[in-house]
Structure formats: structure tokens, C-alpha cells
Amino acid sequence: xxxxxxxxxGRYILFMRTVFSRPEKLSMYYKETxxxxxxxxxxxxxxVVLISLSIGAVTAVQFAYQLGSSLVPRYYIxxxxxxxxxxxxxxxxxxxxxxxxxxxxxxxxxxxxxxKEHIDAMEIMGVNTAAYLIxxxxxxxxxxxxxxxxxxxxVGILGGYLSSVPTGLMTGEEYILGIRSFFDPYxxxxxxxxxxxxxxxxxxxxxxxxxxVKGGSIELGQASTRAVVYSDILILLFDYLIAVVLTM
Amino acid sequence: xxxxxxxxKSFDEVEVLKGISTTFHKGKTNLIIGRSGAGKTVLxxxxxxxxxxxxxxxxxxxxxxxxxxxEEVRAIRMEVGMLFQGSALFDSMTVEENIRFPLDMFTNRxxxxxxxxxNYCLDRVALNGSNDKxxxxxxxxxxxxxxxxRSIVLEPKYLFCDxxxxxxxxxxxxxxxxxIRSITVEHxxxxxxxxxxxxxxxxxxxxxxxxxxxxxxxxGNKNEVFESDNDLLQDFIFASPFLKRLxxxxxxxxxx
Ligand SMILES: Nc1ncnc2c1ncn2[C@@H]1O[C@H](COP(=O)(O)OP(=O)(O)O)[C@@H](O)[C@H]1O
Ligand SMILES: [Mg+2]
Numbered sequence: 001x002x003x004x005x006x007x008x009x010g011r012y013i014l015f016m017r018t019v020f021s022r023p024e025k026l027s028m029y030y031k032e033t034x035x036x037x038x039x040x041x042x043x044x045x046x047x048v049v050l051i052s053l054s055i056g057a058v059t060a061v062q063f064a065y066q067l068g069s070s071l072v073p074r075y076y077i078x079x080x081x082x083x084x085x086x087x088x089x090x091x092x093x094x095x096x097x098x099x100x101x102x103x104x105x106x107x108x109x110x111x112x113x114x115x116k117e118h119i120d121a122m123e124i125m126g127v128n129t130a131a132y133l134i135x136x137x138x139x140x141x142x143x144x145x146x147x148x149x150x151x152x153x154x155v156g157i158l159g160g161y162l163s164s165v166p167t168g169l170m171t172g173e174e175y176i177l178g179i180r181s182f183f184d185p186y187x188x189x190x191x192x193x194x195x196x197x198x199x200x201x202x203x204x205x206x207x208x209x210x211x212x213v214k215g216g217s218i219e220l221g222q223a224s225t226r227a228v229v230y231s232d233i234l235i236l237l238f239d240y241l242i243a244v245v246l247t248m
Numbered sequence: 249x250x251x252x253x254x255x256x257k258s259f260d261e262v263e264v265l266k267g268i269s270t271t272f273h274k275g276k277t278n279l280i281i282g283r284s285g286a287g288k289t290v291l292x293x294x295x296x297x298x299x300x301x302x303x304x305x306x307x308x309x310x311x312x313x314x315x316x317x318x319e320e321v322r323a324i325r326m327e328v329g330m331l332f333q334g335s336a337l338f339d340s341m342t343v344e345e346n347i348r349f350p351l352d353m354f355t356n357r358x359x360x361x362x363x364x365x366x367n368y369c370l371d372r373v374a375l376n377g378s379n380d381k382x383x384x385x386x387x388x389x390x391x392x393x394x395x396x397x398r399s400i401v402l403e404p405k406y407l408f409c410d411x412x413x414x415x416x417x418x419x420x421x422x423x424x425x426x427x428i429r430s431i432t433v434e435h436x437x438x439x440x441x442x443x444x445x446x447x448x449x450x451x452x453x454x455x456x457x458x459x460x461x462x463x464x465x466x467x468g469n470k471n472e473v474f475e476s477d478n479d480l481l482q483d484f485i486f487a488s489p490f491l492k493r494l495x496x497x498x499x500x501x502x503x504x
Contacts, residue, residue, distance in 0.1 A: 025353050120298055121336040125350050125402075126325035132353075 012208050018130040019138070019204075029136055036140035040102050044148060047101065048094055052152040055089050056081055056159025064169045074170040078178020081160035086187050090153035092239050095198035098145060099231035103206035106137060107227035110210030111220045119211075134207045138200065145199035146192050153191060190246050197238050202231040249274050250295065250406065250438055255304035257290055264290050266462040267304070275436040277429050277452040281443055281484065282459035288442040289333070291459070292410055295440060296330060297321050308406070326354065329399030331409040335391040337383040337398070343370070344379035347398045354402065369397040373427060389420040393427070400431060407432065407439040418447060425452050446485050449473065458484060474499075 023029040059081050067076070110133055113119050122129045157179055165172045206227035213223040250272040257265040264287045272278040280288050293299040295306060297313065306313040308324055316324070337346050344366055351362045370376050373393040383391055392412060399407060409428060413421030429452045432439040443449065449456060453470035458481055466481045473485060474495075486492045 028353055116339075117332050117334060117336040118338055121330065121332060121338075123298065124296055124325055124328055124330040124408075125353065126322045126328075127353060128322070 011212070012204070015130060015208055015211065016204065018128065019134045021128060021131050023131060023135070024127065029132065032132070032136035033140050036137050037144050039105075040098075040140055041144040041148065044098055044101055045151070047097060048148050048152050049155050051093060051097055052085075052090065052155040053159040053162070055093060056085055056156030056161075057163035059084060059089070059156075060160035060164045060169070064164060075174040075178035075181065077164060077170060078157075078160065078175040079181045080178075082157050082179045082183075083187060085156035085160075086153045086191050088239075090156055091149045091191050091194035091198060092235065094149050094152045095145065095195070095202060095235050096232055098148070098199075099202045099206070099235060100228050102141070103202045103227045103231045104224045106203065106206040107210035107213075107224045108220060110134075110207055111213035111223050112210075114211060114213050115216065115220060130211065134204070134211070137207060138203050141199040141203040142196060145202075146195035149191060149195035190242070193246065194239065194242055197242060198235050201234045201238060205231045205234060249309060250440070251307040252295070253305040253307070255291070255294060255306070256302045257287075257294060257299065258302045263302075264462055265294075265301075268457075268459070268462075268464050270457050270464060270467060272438055272440050273455055274438045275433060276439070276454035277432050278438070278440045278455045278457070279443055279449060279453050280440065280457050280459060281449055282465075283444060283484065286459040287462050288444075288459060289410055292408055292440065292442055296325070296328060296408055326402065327405040329402070329404035329407045331392065331395045331399050331407070331412055333410040333414060335383070335388075335395040337391055337394055339383050341382075342379065343375070343381050343383070343386070343394050346383070346394060347401050350398070350402050365401060366397075369401050372400070372431070373397045389416050389424065392416065392424055396424075396427060396431070400435075403435065405437060407437045409439070409441045411442050411444070413443065413445050413448060421445060421447060422451065428452070446487075446491075449485060460484075 060077055063077050063080050064074075067074070110119075113133070119129045119133070122132070161172070161175050164170055165175055209223045209227040209230070213219055252271075253269050255265055255268045256263065268291065280291060282288050290299065294301050301314065304314075311324070313321070313324065337343075338349065341349070344363075347366045347369055348362055351357060351365060355362070357365070366379070367376065370378065373396050375390060375393055375397065378386065378390070378394075383394065386394070396409075396412075407428070412424050412428060416424065425448050428439060428441065431437065441448070441452070450470055450473070453473070456466075456468055456470065456473070457464055458466040458478075460480050466476065466478045468476060473481065476482070482495075486495050
């Protein structure tokens with residue numbers, strides 16, 4: 001069967017309706033949600049920290065280079081690193097990385113269960129598999145990914161400090177002054193909106209890809225790739241849309 | 249009892265089942281037999297609602313399974329157990345966790361009650377003490393038995409088995425067959441079994457339906473198999489020249 005975009009979209013909406021239905025047994029969903037939080041959160045911490053540290057560091061050095069010997073005060077470096085990490089880099093890069101790591105993993109896990117008839121076996125028992133397998137992942141992601149995004153922002157700002165202060169680009173006082181200047185809490189709000197929306201997009205798109213997989217290991221690999229590619233494209237799209245809507 | 253009426257199923261343009269009607273009885277092992285690709289698995293999946301028929305009706309007692317909402321289907325599934333061709337055990341869970349899964353999901357029993365029930369089912373399939381093994385650590389025959397234990401843990405009224413002895417040696421196959429049969433009789437379950445194994449046909453064929461080319465080619469029980477002059481049936485049961493000679497010899501000297 002050749003599905004076009006609209007058919008996929010329709011099936012995705014119907015799928016979401018089944019996902020958001022009343023759990024058979026709260027304790028089972030709770031247990032599964034905890035397991036997922038651990039997988040997503042602890043499992044992704046290292047890579048998120050590494051990437052955030054380096055983008056913060058590079059942003060600071062690059063911006064210092066751009067300033068050159070202009071009249072713009074040095075402490076602006078701290079201010080720029082703070083805002084660009086909070087508004088854009090932390091939510092977007094974290095979620096692009098998580099789409100690659102968590103999204104592909106979810107698609108492969110659920111797709112494997114589909115192919116090995118585990119999903120059918122659960123359906124026969126009377127389990128609402130769309131809800132039991134996907135809802136805990138969505139809830140876990142909605143909690144954990146925004147947390148990872150805020151960690152990423154914090155570490156990014158730290159990275160800026162580490163690359164500019166010990167190397168003599170500026171003094172510690174200047175950097176601290178920078179990150180305390182012109183602060184607008186609304187930016188934090190934007191960061192959380194982005195983190196939450198991206199988390200929802202990447203988990204549901206990836207789970208959708210896994211849940212409807214057919215065939216064998218080649219199709220499973222393709223589904224896993226599609227999970228990442230479509231999540232990435234949608235994250236970029238929503239990044240733009242949220243930026244437009246929230247800064248109107 | 250399950251009754252099916254004129255079931256048809258097509259995939260794209262290809263009609264796999266071409267109007268099947270039959271009845272599966274309570275307390276009996278009902279067999280669906282036929283060559284690979286005859287449509288046995290498709291029929292079984294239609295019976296449990298994993299696929300929907302292109303046309304026709306499926307009656308669970310007085311309830312038309314094809315007209316039910318998703319919630320009503322789930323309610324019936326509480327009374328259904330199924331053994332999959334590949335066992336479909338959850339591989340990240342131990343044997344005990346696999347069997348306990350339906351209890352965890354659908355009952356409010358205490359941990360002790362659940363463990364007792366799991367151990368009863370394990371005992372029933374002669375696997376006591378294998379609680380902590382993982383599916384990958386036990387043999388194919390044992391995986392089937394775990395599958396059986398899991399499918400009966402909620403005391404189903406209906407049991408479906410897709411080729412329960414494919415991939416097993418003849419001795420183990422007979423053990424599995426006998427197990428399914430005794431559970432069926434003991435709990436008065438309506439059991440439907442897909443098989444292409446002639447040993448099963450002769451041992452547990454209370455009620456046999458032969459599928460050929462998507463149609464019902466023959467119906468009867470194991471005693472009627474020898475008396476039948478249906479060529480498709482004879483050709484299916486006595487597939488090898490050796491068995492054909494054996495059968496002819498037996499008929500000649502009157503031993504069957
Ligand atoms: N999901 C499907 N899509 C298309 N064709 C299918 C599907 N499932 C089964 N078939 C076809 O239906 C026929 C019967 O298959 P099946 O019921 O699996 O046979 P068996 O009797 O060996 O269990 C086969 O020709 C198979 O190719
Ligand atoms: Mg089959």
C-alpha cells in the first residue's frame with residue numbers, strides 16, 4: 001500500500017485518540033512510565049551535557065571573534081550566550097539529538113514488538129496496546145525532555161564561561177555581569193514551550209513509525225530512520241512556528 | 249461455541265478465504281488443517297479480531313463479534329487465550345513475569361495470589377521451577393508450554409493455537425497436543441487449533457476442517473478421516489508415498 005501524507009496524518013490522529021484513552025491499570029502504566037523516564041533521562045544525560053558544553057563554548061569564542069576590537073562591551077558575550085542557548089540552541093539541539101537517540105530507539109523497540117507478534121499477543125489479552133506502550137513514553141518524555149533542555153541551557157552557559165574566562169577573553173566578573181544583564185523570564189517560558197512541543201513530536205512520531213511497521217529487519221531499520229528524519233523535520237518546522245507565534 | 253458464516257477475506261485483489269462456514273464446539277479440540285498458505289493463520293486472526301473479514305459473520309455464542317465496538321471486543325478478549333506460532337513471549341521478561349502479565353494488567357489480586365496462580369499454570373504445563381528463566385534460555389518446546397501457561401492464566405473460555413507443534417520433534421508435539429486437549433476438556437474450553445501435522449489430526453481431531461485454496465474442502469472427525477473418499481483429504485493426510493502404501497496395506501488387511 002502506498003500511503004500519502006494525508007493518509008498518514010489521518011492515521012496518526014486516530015492513533016493518538018487510541019493512545020489517550022483510560023488506562024486499564026494505573027499501577028502498570030506508572031511502572032512503565034518510571035522505566036521510560038529512567039531510559040530517556042539518565043540514558044541521554046551524557047550526550048546532552050557534552051553537546052551543550054561545546055555549543056556554549058563555541059558560541060562564546062565565535063562571538064568574541066566577531067566583536068573583535070569594536071566598542072561593544074565584552075560582557076555582552078555572556079548576555080548573548082545566555083539568550084541564544086535558552087531561546088534556541090538548548091531546546092532545538094537537545095531535541096534533535098534526542099530524536100536521533102531516543103526516537104530511533106522507541107521506533108525500533110515498538111517495531112520489534114510488532115514484528116515478533118508481542119503487540120498482537122497483548123491485544124488478544126485485551127490490552128489497549130497503543131495506550132499501554134505509547135502513553136507512558138509520551139508522559140515520561142514530557143517530564144524528562146524539558147528537564148534535559150534546562151540542563152542543556154545551564155551547561156551551555158557554563159561552557160561559555162569555561163571557554164572565555166580561563167583563556168583570558170574576559171574576566172569572570174564580566175561574564176557573570178553579562179549573564180545577569182537584560183534578563184527576560186519570558187525566554188525561559190519559550191524554552192519550556194519548545195522543549196515540551198518537541199518532546200511530544202519526537203515521541204509520537206517515532207512511536208507511530210514503530211507501531212505500524214510491517215515486514216522484517218530491513219523495514220524495521222527504515223522505520224527507525226524515518227522516525228529520526230520526520231521528527232527532525234517537524235522539530236525544525238515547529239521551532240520556526242513557535243518562534244513566530246511567541247514573539248508576535 | 250463459535251460459529252462462522254460465509255467468511256470471506258481478501259488482501260488487495262487476492263481472495264484468501266472464499267466463503268467459509270463452520271462451527272467450533274465447546275470442550276472439544278477443533279482443528280483447522282491445510283497446507284502452508286491455505287489461509288489457516290488468516291482464519292484464526294479473523295476469529296480473534298486481529299483482522300476483519302471482507303464479509304461474513306463470526307458468532308461467539310449469541311454475540312456477533314463483527315458488530316462490536318472496540319471496548320466490547322476487549323471484553324470478549326478477556327475470555328480468549330491465544331498461543332502464537334512463534335510463542336510471542338515478551339523477551340525482556342522472565343517466564344514468571346510473562347505468565348503474570350495478564351494478572352498484573354487485569355486483576356487486583358495480591359502478589360501471593362498471583363504467584364500461586366502462576367505456579368499452578370506452570371505446574372499444569374510441567375514447568376515448575378522455571379520461574380526465573382528468560383524465554384531465550386529455554387527450548388522451543390518449553391517456550392510453547394510457557395505460551396500455553398500464559399494463555400490459560402485468566403481461565404479463558406476460548407483458546408486459539410496457531411501451529412502449536414511447528415518446529416517441534418514428534419514426541420514433544422504429542423506432549424503439547426495432549427496438554428492442550430486435557431486443558432480443553434478439563435475447563436470445557438472452545439479450542440481452535442491450526443495445524444498441518446498429521447499426528448495431531450489423528451490424536452486430537454475431535455472436529456476437523458480442511459482448508460484448500462481458501463475453501464472448506466472437508467469436515468469431520470478423526471474417525472471419519474479413514475472412511476472418507478475425499479481426495480484432497482487423503483492427499484493431505486497421507487502425503488508421502490510411504491504413508492499411502494501403509495494406508496492401502498492397512499485397508500486391505502482390514503486393520504482400520
Ligand atoms: N497481511 C497479509 N497481506 C497480504 N497477504 C496475506 C497476509 N496474510 C496472509 N496473506 C496471504 O494469505 C495466504 C494464506 O496465508 P496464511 O493464512 O498465513 O497461511 P497458513 O495456512 O500457512 O497459515 C498466503 O498466500 C499469504 O500470502
Ligand atoms: Mg500459518
